[in-house]
Amino acid sequence: MKGLFIICGLGIFAMLAEIFKGFGLKKILQPVVLLGIVVAFVLNILTEWNNPMSISYFNNMIVFDNFALAFSGVILATAFFWFVFANDYFENSSDVTDHFALVLFALVGALMLTAYKNMTTLFLGIEIMSIPLYVLAASRKNDVKSNEAGFKYLILGSFATGFLLFGIALVYGATGSFDIMVIRAKISAAQGGLPLFFHAGVIMMLVAMCFKVAAAPFHFWTPDVYQGSPTVITAFMSTIVKTAAFTAFIRLFLVGFGGISEKWEMVMAAIIALSLVIANVTAVSQGSVKRMLAYSSISHAAFMLMGVLAVQPGMSIPGILYYTLAYSVGSITAFSVLYNVSKDSGEGFEGFNGLGKRNPVMAFCMAVAMLSLAGIPVTAGFFAKYFIFATIMATSFKWLLVLAVLTSAIGVYYYFKVIIAMYFKPADKTEKVPVEMQVMLIMIITTLLTIAIGVVPGYVIDMLGNSH
């Protein structure tokens, strides 16, 4: 909770910096934000981890238990990396501080989503996170595509919000409460005797959440919005936003609606299957790496949903957490490389041609990120998939496992296209691709992390193990 307050404070500080331009606060904004994130991360761990006394706030509307803290940790760490590599996005735009404030408030929404215990805070979290994003997606004001992305995101997002609200209303109507724990208790007390419109409400919330994590057939906004938005915002959406929405998903369905899983698990399995196939198949024919990564994020959402499908409350959540960590770290590397390459030679695959010669370190980082996203051993992505597969093996959805393995094989094709371009295709230009020192450092750190958590998965799992 202290972390949440600090990020709120940072957002307000960023707005003040815009109002009182004369004081030169803008210059120190980035270091202050980075420092603030570190403090938030450390405070969360020091004061609240494994501490049952201080976790519940506002009549149980927000609860910072270990589950919330672990996912907040992943989000804050990703945000730290993100702010370093996105630095020049802020520098190049005219109204920096507004963007800082918007991103920080989106981050507040994301943190709320990890810790809500009430459907009102769920809704608030989703809206606090989404509304700044609509603006940010359209933040390249002179670019038609960016404007279109923001607009599409807003319209489709509002549509999904409508479903979420409708779903919440129906669930409230049937159970008489917004509190997740009360709903859970009602479900187990009713023993199947809940009215039909309760189930309709659950399904509607499922649909809305599927929209937020970008699962098929509610994924249509993803490629267009991801491609149109500025690359750093795309990176933000595909890592932090995805992790947050996913965390909300887990809590809602494993804790809230876990008691009637037989009502939603077939639907979810169908959504997963459809997402796997559509994402991986469509990614094959993309000519833009950014768009390919958008489809890749859909496929990874499907994998994380498999984690939800497979686990019972209290079991193997560290496995999903490991997945989000591996995915976030790998994506941040991929997007920061993409961002720097695209400034030099565009977002297409051919922009990566000969990167192995033009900037070997960056090419290596990208190669590791691609291997990790594809799930090749020694990188984090391998064990991430392995843990998910191991849990799904224990359920009746073994056919999903087969489908997931097959579509992963397709995934190898498009991830390796990047690697092949970098190392086996001649470059059009010979000069080095420039990268800022601090961004390079972040790439190297995230790359080493990707390898490190792939080499010692058990250690990471143990560290995260206390989170359920």
Add this chain to the structure above:
Amino acid sequence: MIKLIGLVPLFPLIGFAINGFFGKKLGKKLSGGIAVLSIAASFVVSLLVFMELNGIANKSQVVNLFSWINSDTLSIPFSFLVDPLSSIFLMIITGIGLLIHIYSLGYMSHDEGFARFFTYLNLFVFFMLLLVLGNNYLVMFVGWEGVGLCSYLLIGFWFKNTEYNKAANKAFIMNRIGDLGFLLGIILIFFTYGTITYGDVFAKAHTGSETIITAIALLLFVGAMGKSAQIPLYTWLPDAMAGPTPVSALIHAATMVTAGIYMIVRSNIFYSSSEDASEIVAVVGAATALMAAIIGCVQTDIKKVLAYSTVSQLGLMFLALGVGAYSTAVFHVTTHAFFKALLFLGAGSVIHAMSGEQDIRKMGGLKKALPITYLTMGLATLAISGIFPFSGFFSKDEILAYAYEENKALWFVGSITSLLTAFYMFRMFFLTFHTSFRGTAEQKHHLHESPKSMTIPLIILAVLSVAGGLLGIPAAFHGSNWISTYLNPIIMHKNPSTLSHETEFLLMGIATAVALVAIYTAYNVYQKSNVLPAENEKDMRPFERFAFHKFKVDEFYAFTITRPLNMFSTALGKFFDNQLVDGFIEGIGVVVKWLSGVVRQLQTGNIGFYIFSMVLGIVAIIFWSILK
């Protein structure tokens, strides 16, 4: 200090990382300094650990570092085991490793791949330490594969030479065959006992049926054959001499090639529970020892002589393992590490002085120009020949004594091997250092003793080669045989010698006499009569030629395995792979791409269509899940 055992492999790893990333920028002085310092640091920690372990009663200390793999059915901690066996290997690896690192500073000083060399060398030490420190077979396997990789990289260190690359490939492939056996062994252990942690496996070992135990022992032995160059997987080791000489000393003499012995001593319970497996180990060891010794007698490349000598000595160690003398094998590993590292480093010093010449026919009379090398190598030659009271005498005689007790035929083969060893070692020694110089005038002009960084390690190793026997003075000499007592806790089924001291003295006498005869013969032929090994193959006697060609084993493998395999795979590749598999796979690719093009059409960019399809989806879901 034992709690800090993790530091021992950590230092070389840090050295590896620094040199790997920044080695070239640091310059030779700094990168070499970091490499040496990292090994020195782990040597100091190892020494402290070793002394602490000596002082405490519980000689089996498990240090858990972190949980490594952790899922429902499989839980493998990353933990280290500090016990007598691993602590001895720890001392050998870091101690000799340190000396060889220092030596390499001088030896590699002119090489442009200086930083790369130390990067690999540090990485090797790291993996070797993992291999001996791991508390379960998986950690050992990681180290096992890691040292194989480093060995491959270092054999092919001068990668511009195609022959060297081929040698590296050969070593790698032969080792892969062994590794497969080792891996299958580990899997069988896991399936039989449900764990791969040493303590648990050994505690449950007796529950396995005898067939299973024999199978495990033999599979592990296949792994040892590859790593420790035993028949039939030994041919890579002589070729591995393509690497820089310090590498031959460290990896292909003192440490990596003894990993197989380490592994069998570690798993000794499987071997002492299976007579069949032990017998096979003994026979393979004896055969390898003899065969390599014969080949060693006709080689003319100074490093090849030493390489075959290594194979032969490793054979003796396996002979010891096969007759149940586990601690004796470790004793011989230790003394062999001293004198064989010294011999290789001395050979390196000679090669250095001769500007790269390795043919002993072109050397001669080097004792004046290289006094320190001459003296130290002389001591090492005496040690390996088993002359009293040098270190080799004690360890080799202990092996022969155990062999005599177990099976007279094995003892006989071992004794013949000792005879041949003394002969070819002194043949090499006389041809190199005595008689008159046979090289070119230019080489003669350049002859020089090596720099201090090279001679000091030689001197230290010479002291160890002379005095190393003190580790295991047998009871017959009123000694306490420290090494055997020290290793006692890890040997599951003890096998104390029952020979009387008189028999033991008799055996020692025979061995010494045999060695002296061999030395005298070598002296007579090469020093007194000035005979040179034939320059031309035609001048060789038939058997000599056959041995010179290493009994044509390489050709035999090429004819029986490599060529048929190549032919088979070419045929398979042409038909099966190119036609069927490629057709099928490419077919899938084409279908997926086509499908991709079709599905892609859905992404119209039209918001109305997106909302429409979402609504369709929702309606379908609601109908399906609620109204069904």
